[in-house]
Amino acid sequence: MRKIIHLDMDAFYAxxxxxxxxxxxxxxxxxxxxxxxxxxxxxxxxxxxKFGVHSAMPMARxxxxxxxxxxxxxxxxxxxxxxxxxxxxxxxxxxxxxxxxLDEAYLDVTENSLHEPLAMEVAKYLKRxxxxxxxxxxSAGVAPNKFLAKIASGWKKPDGxxxxxxxxxxxxxxxxxxxxxxxxxxxxxxxxxxxxxxxLVDVRAADEERLRRTVGSLxxxxxxxxxxxxxxxxxxxxxxxxxxxxxxxxxxxxxLKEMRAEIERLAKRVAGSVAKKDLYARTVTIKVRYANFxxxxxxxxxxxxxxxxGIISRRALALLDRTEAxxxxxxLLGVGVHGxxxxxxxxxxxxxxxxxxxxxxxxxx
Numbered sequence: 001m002r003k004i005i006h007l008d009m010d011a012f013y014a015x016x017x018x019x020x021x022x023x024x025x026x027x028x029x030x031x032x033x034x035x036x037x038x039x040x041x042x043x044x045x046x047x048x049x050k051f052g053v054h055s056a057m058p059m060a061r062x063x064x065x066x067x068x069x070x071x072x073x074x075x076x077x078x079x080x081x082x083x084x085x086x087x088x089x090x091x092x093x094x095x096x097x098x099x100x101x102l103d104e105a106y107l108d109v110t111e112n113s114l115h116e117p118l119a120m121e122v123a124k125y126l127k128r129x130x131x132x133x134x135x136x137x138x139s140a141g142v143a144p145n146k147f148l149a150k151i152a153s154g155w156k157k158p159d160g161x162x163x164x165x166x167x168x169x170x171x172x173x174x175x176x177x178x179x180x181x182x183x184x185x186x187x188x189x190x191x192x193x194x195x196x197x198x199x200l201v202d203v204r205a206a207d208e209e210r211l212r213r214t215v216g217s218l219x220x221x222x223x224x225x226x227x228x229x230x231x232x233x234x235x236x237x238x239x240x241x242x243x244x245x246x247x248x249x250x251x252x253x254x255x256l257k258e259m260r261a262e263i264e265r266l267a268k269r270v271a272g273s274v275a276k277k278d279l280y281a282r283t284v285t286i287k288v289r290y291a292n293f294x295x296x297x298x299x300x301x302x303x304x305x306x307x308x309x310g311i312i313s314r315r316a317l318a319l320l321d322r323t324e325a326x327x328x329x330x331x332l333l334g335v336g337v338h339g340x341x342x343x344x345x346x347x348x349x350x351x352x353x354x355x356x357x358x359x360x361x362x363x364x365x
Contacts, residue, residue, distance in 0.1 A: 001166055003119035004234065005107040006141045006149035007126060009086065010158035012103035013043035016082055017072045019135050028053070029070045035059040037250030038331070042074055046158060079103075082134055089129050093122060096234045104153075106146055108234035120163045127161065147182055147230035148172070169228045176200040181225050183218055191215070200226055239340070240277060244285075245269045246334025252291045256326030259333065260317055266335040267316040271309035274337060280305035282339030284315040288323045289332035298322050305341050312337065 009015070013031040018024045028048035033039020039059040051066035063069050083102040090097045096108035109122045116122050123140040130138050137159040141152025144166055152162040164172050179189045180200050191214050197206055203226035212219040224230070245266045253259050263286065274281055285299040298319040306312065316335045 001144050002108060003110045003122075004143055004146055004149045005109055005119060005123050005126070006143075006146065006153040007090065007105055007107065007123070008139050008141075008153045008157075009103035009130075010137045010139055011043060011045050011049075012082075012136075013074060013079055014045040014048070014072075015136050016079060017075075018045060020078075024070060024072070027070050028066050028068055029072060030059065030062055031072050031074050032059050033073075034250065035063045035071065038248050039250075082136070085134055086130055086136075086138075089126060089133065093126065095236060097236055098234045098238065106149065106234045120161070123161055123163075127159075144169070145228070145230035146232050146234070147225055148228060150182075151176065151180055173226070173228050174199070174201055178202065181222050182230075183221065188215060188218075202226075240279060241340065242336055242338045243270055243273050243277070243279075243281075243340070244287075244334055244336030245273075246287060246332060248289075248332045249330075252329035252331050253333070254329050259325045259330055260320065262333050263316050263320050263335060264313045266333060267313040268309045270335050270337055271307060271312045274307040274312075274340070275309075279340045279342060280307050281312070281337035282341070283337060284312055284319065285336045285338060286316050286319045286323075287332070287334035287336070288320070288325055288330055290324070291329035291331050293331075295332075296323055299338075301339060305339065 014029045017031060018029060026047065027045070028051060029045040030041045030048055030053060031044070032042040041053060041055050041057045041059055041062050043055055044053045044062070048062070048066055048069060051069075053062045053066055053069065059071065063071070079102055087097065087099060087105065090105055090107055093112045093114060094107055094109050098106040100106070109116075109119050112122055114122060114125060116125070119142045123142050127138050127140060130136060139153050139157045139160040141149040141155065141162050141164070143149040143152050143164040148164050148169065152164050153160070155162040176199065178184060178192050178197050178200055179186075181203070184192065192203075195206060195210055195214060197203055203211070203222050208219065211222070215222065247262065247266065253262070267284075282303065282305045283299055283301040285297055287295060287297050289295040300315055300319055302315070312335075
């Protein structure tokens with residue numbers, strides 16, 4: 001039985017801003033874009049949440065719901081610095097730390113540097129250190145697996161700590177709605193309720209054929225979770241599958257020259273991230289969302305992999321030429337890279353080497 005902690009910083013971006021600006025403390029704060037354009041709420045304080053404000057909400061709507069809302073532009077460089085502080089604290093207890101984002105992570109503390117047998121005590125220690133060193137609060141969930149630990153961390157926010165001991169798992173599961181299942185959003189929840197599945201545990205008795213018709217390949221996974229069975233391990237340093245950057249514009253772009261400049265800027269930003277992570281990319285992808293919300297993507301794969309900003313930019317611009325950009329107004333542009341590797345591999349050279357009559361490494365000529 002593993003001992004897993006899910007630690008989640010409380011209203012992270014907004015809390016950092018309130019920490020650094022005393023005038024914001026105790027006030028409804030939203031971090032995000034302008035309400036006069038297409039800005040959305042990236043994060044909000046608990047004072048703002050009392051008015052129904054939440055992340056991903058259009059900022060204009062948030063302001064209507066909370067006229068006293070204080071809007072702060074995001075400072076991601078600052079948030080990354082604080083995140084690094086938090087992750088360093090977590091890794092001081094165990095190398096098995098799996099960050100999910102800047103403000104949350106899983107830890108496997110079955111064995112830990114504190115030599116503490118109780119995961120609850122490890123969670124208390126981490127919460128205390130985070131507060132002492134960053135002046136911020138975090139909520140933690142402790143459970144035998146990832147699924148339950150994540151639910152537990154959100155049980156008593158902010159500054160909460162919820163422990164689901166193995167002997168309490170079943171009673172805890174009985175209390176959960178169907179939305180608590182991993183992978184079940186509002187649309188899927190509505191479909192499940194149409195089958196008479198209101199609570200998480202109702203999935204256990206559901207007809208397997210009807211369940212599969214409703215949620216497809218997700219059916220087996222939901223069955224496992226309904227019994228509290230989640231075998232996933234905490235995986236530190238997960239390999240990057242893709243890196244991307246995109247921007248939504250306050251006003252639609254209509255000038256192709258401006259669009260090309262934006263694609264080049266985004267491509268260089270992505271290339272910088274690829275280089276910083278010491279990776280190389282084979283595939284370049286762009287995303288274009290037109291004014292009517294129609295979204296198209298274009299991709300190109302090439303060997304050898306690269307992290308050269310100029311090459312990535314040129315490939316992204318060539319992909320833009322394969323869209324209707326310039327002929328139709330554009331509200332969003334994005335650039336991404338996939339097929340990431342830790343080294344450049346030219347497949348033609350690799351195949352040539354593999355077929356050559358060369359001595360085995362380590363064997364003298």
